[in-house]
Amino acid sequence: MLEDNSQCPQWILGLLTEKFFNACLIHEDLKKNEKNIFCLDCCEGICAHCSQVHHSHRLLQIRRYVYHDVLRLGDAEKLMDCAYVQSYTTNSAKVVFLNQRPQTRPSRGSGNICTTCDRALQDPYFFCSLSCKVHKYLCNTKEYVFFFRFLIPTQFIFSNFPISAPPLFFFFFF
Numbered sequence: 001m002l003e004d005n006s007q008c009p010q011w012i013l014g015l016l017t018e019k020f021f022n023a024c025l026i027h028e029d030l031k032k033n034e035k036n037i038f039c040l041d042c043c044e045g046i047c048a049h050c051s052q053v054h055h056s057h058r059l060l061q062i063r064r065y066v067y068h069d070v071l072r073l074g075d076a077e078k079l080m081d082c083a084y085v086q087s088y089t090t091n092s093a094k095v096v097f098l099n100q101r102p103q104t105r106p107s108r109g110s111g112n113i114c115t116t117c118d119r120a121l122q123d124p125y126f127f128c129s130l131s132c133k134v135h136k137y138l139c140n141t142k143e144y145v146f147f148f149r150f151l152i153p154t155q156f157i158f159s160n161f162p163i164s165a166p167p168l169f170f171f172f173f174f
């Protein structure tokens with residue numbers, strides 16, 4: 001299990017297990033209190049109101065695409081090597097899914113499938129989500145240090161993250 005792997009950076013464990021878009025318990029009474037930001041320094045999901053407390057931390061915007069959590073590909077690539085993870089274009093931005101999505105029927109048999117969960121994929125891809133790549137990679141290699149780009153603390157700014165303004169989280173709602 002991913003959770004048992006002590007070699008895995010804490011932030012990826014937190015990122016892949018956090019339940020985003022639930023209401024923030026600290027700001028239950030406020031509007032726009034969905035947890036749609038992940039603090040890489042605290043390893044927790046936070047809402048726009050919380051982000052003021054975490055303003056000096058590295059914050060990652062989580063978005064929604066077809067009812068599932070996604071990252072902008074540009075943001076995800078600052079965190080880990082996203083090669084062969086299937087990306088989708090929405091509103092002219094490329095996004096990748098954080099986790100596997102439930103499947104109604106197995107897609108084994110024909111065509112290209114996710115190496116971890118067997119979901120049908122387009123041709124040049126091996127993984128349906130970041131989670132599937134993390135699982136496969138950690139099971140098969142000790143070279144995880146080359147895989148994650150976020151082991152050493154560095155300051156970088158994620159694409160279009162509005163530090164001073166509430167995040168534009170309606171952008172990916174349909």
Ligand SMILES: [Zn+2]
Nearest residue numbers: 039042054057
């Ligand atoms: Zn924080």
Ligand SMILES: [Zn+2]
Nearest residue numbers: 024027047050
């Ligand atoms: Zn909050």
Ligand SMILES: [Zn+2]
Nearest residue numbers: 114117128132
């Ligand atoms: Zn998969």
